[in-house]
Amino acid sequence: MILDLRPHQETAVKKMHNGCILCGGVGVGKSHTAVGYYLENEAPKPVYVITTAKKRDKGDWQTLWAEVGMHKDPELTMGAVVIVDSWENIQRYKEVEGAFFVFDEQRLVGSGAWVKAFYTIAEHNRWIMLSATPGDNWLDYVPVFRANGFIKNITQFKEDHVVQRWTGRYHQVVGYRQVSKLVRWRNSLLVDMPYEKHTTRHSHDVLCTYDVALVKEMVKKRWHVYENRPLTDASELFRVMRKVVYSDASRIEAVRSLLTKHPKLIVFYNHDYELEILRTLSEKSIVEDQDAWSFLLSPEGMRENDSLIGTSTQTGRSTLATTSKVLLDTRSEIRSTTHEMSQSFEKPPWEKCSPNCQGCLNTKIQSQLGGPTSKTRKSSSKSHSESSSRSGSGTTLSISEEEKSSLETSQSEVAEATSGFQIAEWNGHKHQEIPKTDSWVYLVQYVAGAEAWESIETDAICFYSEPYSYKLWHQSHGRIDRLSTSFLDLHYYSLFAGSPIELAVRGSLKDKKSFNESAFVEMSGIWQK
Numbered sequence: 001m002i003l004d005l006r007p008h009q010e011t012a013v014k015k016m017h018n019g020c021i022l023c024g025g026v027g028v029g030k031s032h033t034a035v036g037y038y039l040e041n042e043a044p045k046p047v048y049v050i051t052t053a054k055k056r057d058k059g060d061w062q063t064l065w066a067e068v069g070m071h072k073d074p075e076l077t078m079g080a081v082v083i084v085d086s087w088e089n090i091q092r093y094k095e096v097e098g099a100f101f102v103f104d105e106q107r108l109v110g111s112g113a114w115v116k117a118f119y120t121i122a123e124h125n126r127w128i129m130l131s132a133t134p135g136d137n138w139l140d141y142v143p144v145f146r147a148n149g150f151i152k153n154i155t156q157f158k159e160d161h162v163v164q165r166w167t168g169r170y171h172q173v174v175g176y177r178q179v180s181k182l183v184r185w186r187n188s189l190l191v192d193m194p195y196e197k198h199t200t201r202h203s204h205d206v207l208c209t210y211d212v213a214l215v216k217e218m219v220k221k222r223w224h225v226y227e228n229r230p231l232t233d234a235s236e237l238f239r240v241m242r243k244v245v246y247s248d249a250s251r252i253e254a255v256r257s258l259l260t261k262h263p264k265l266i267v268f269y270n271h272d273y274e275l276e277i278l279r280t281l282s283e284k285s286i287v288e289d290q291d292a293w294s295f296l297l298s299p300e301g302m303r304e305n306d307s308l309i310g311t312s313t314q315t316g317r318s319t320l321a322t323t324s325k326v327l328l329d330t331r332s333e334i335r336s337t338t339h340e341m342s343q344s345f346e347k348p349p350w351e352k353c354s355p356n357c358q359g360c361l362n363t364k365i366q367s368q369l370g371g372p373t374s375k376t377r378k379s380s381s382k383s384h385s386e387s388s389s390r391s392g393s394g395t396t397l398s399i400s401e402e403e404k405s406s407l408e409t410s411q412s413e414v415a416e417a418t419s420g421f422q423i424a425e426w427n428g429h430k431h432q433e434i435p436k437t438d439s440w441v442y443l444v445q446y447v448a449g450a451e452a453w454e455s456i457e458t459d460a461i462c463f464y465s466e467p468y469s470y471k472l473w474h475q476s477h478g479r480i481d482r483l484s485t486s487f488l489d490l491h492y493y494s495l496f497a498g499s500p501i502e503l504a505v506r507g508s509l510k511d512k513k514s515f516n517e518s519a520f521v522e523m524s525g526i527w528q529k
Contacts (some may be wrong), residue, residue, distance in 0.1 A: 012191055013033060013036045016128060019128070021191065023132070023190045024195065027197075027482040028195040030193065031061065032132055034104075035068060037128065038100055043080065046082075046098075046099040046279055048106065050093075050101065052086060052105055052452040061082075065084075069447050091120075096125060099125045100125065100127065103466050105451045107130075118143060119147060122322055130472065133474055135512075137173075138176050138179075138182050142157050150185050199490050203494065204491065204494070205496040208495050208497040210250075215244055215499060218237070219526055222527075243273060246271070255495075259421065262460035263439035264439060268450070268463050269444070269464040271310075271465075275443060278423075278464065281421075281423060420439060427443070428445065446467045448474040454482045457487075458480060460480075461492050466502070468508075468514055
């Protein structure tokens with residue numbers, strides 16, 4: 001049984017040991033490396049691979065083991081038996097002893113049933129772990145620290161290494177003690193697998209719009225615009241704010257336009273209401289009914305007839321256009337006047353400074369949330385366009401002339417380009433595979449599908465919205481960035497309207513951190529008592 005490994009994979013195999021974490025970027029071949037390690041160090045023990053349900057069902061691991069003659073059927077295998085299962089079923093294998101376990105895309109956080117089953121398995125078997133993002137903080141390493149005998153339990157870890165304070169409702173972690181010891185433990189477990197990829201990532205912002213006045217009013221009055229009641233807390237404020245921003249009609253039209261350039265497109269999203277909007281991609285976008293569609297996605301439209309969000313038929317649009325004509329005309333006039341006035345004002349401070357200046361970013365967020373004057377009510381598209389021209393990073397904060405031309409394609413051309421594609425989904429509702437057609441859209445929910453699958457048939461991903469978690473954000477980029485892809489240039493499109501919540505989330509992700517609502521509330525002061 002021989003497996004061909006690349007040089008960086010062979011180097012990693014020599015460094016690996018029982019209880020280690022093979023840490024490499026997404027798409028660099030961690031699975032092949034794990035098989036190579038087994039053949040060299042652990043054969044002929046039985047093999048158990050614990051991975052995600054999507055990767056188990058797709059058969060990636062089964063195919064990889066078959067290349068070295070190993071199978072789950074004892075009568076067919078040329079070596080040991082291989083069992084591939086999902087994390088949801090990890091408790092089935094607590095009684096196994098003397099085997100070799102591969103924990104793929106580790107999900108061991110806290111002290112739940114999965115973690116307890118992992119402790120039992122690790123005590124009686126040899127094991128390794130594969131992960132592109134092994135931990136966001138030291139508490140995420142507790143399960144592997146305990147499994148390797150560094151600590152007795154999480155209680156001891158907190159007493160020795162965690163600094164906490166009581167907030168009145170829960171303990172908040174404010175720091176760590178003996179960090180140098182934690183670093184030594186982590187370094188003894190992590191086996192890095194650096195690799196210079198043949199692909200180049202290109203990040204683009206597709207500029208959209210949102211109802212600025214509605215967001216300001218919602219923050220000022222703390223009012224739930226969809227249910228006509230006061231907001232209960234800051235978390236609900238964030239949820240409603242995101243819904244207002246992500247439900248804007250400009251987003252679905254931006255996705256339609258991207259399909260004229262990329263007939264095979266993966267779209268990541270967060271919430272079910274975003275999915276309902278994205279499901280309408282297969283319907284024609286009709287110019288004369290665009291106002292009705294905008295109204296349908298607004299809070300007023302959702303309150304009037306929530307059931308129409310996913311259908312949006314020709315009849316429904318026409319009816320809504322008639323009933324909401326006065327309101328829409330008024331909105332259009334206000335927005336047009338505001339835009340014209342904004343062109344003559346001097347740029348605010350954050351547009352004169354570097355786009356990487358955190359102080360200016362905080363000032364901009366506070367200004368947008370705190371009811372700015374007309375001077376600061378400039379188009380978010382213009383501010384981000386100007387700042388991107390001064391940025392030397394690989395991420396563009398505005399679309400290029402070529403992309404702008406594509407997004408300004410006439411509605412008839414967009415309709416023609418999007419008339420024959422197929423839509424498939426991977427989320428908590430449906431587990432569909434990527435279509436085998438020449439043009440398709442694959443709608444993927446971050447939590448359900450950010451890890452452990454790949455697509456080498458496309459070079460483009462569209463982020464309809466951005467997640468709070470940096471781990472999910474990082475993992476989602478790797479779905480098309482694989483060793484086996486034939487594309488040299490990969491394109492990542494983020495729909496961006498410049499809203500306060502988007503700026504805050506993006507700032508955290510840029511710093512490779514997950515977005516923390518509590519920290520944002522304290523910084524911005526939007527929920528002061």
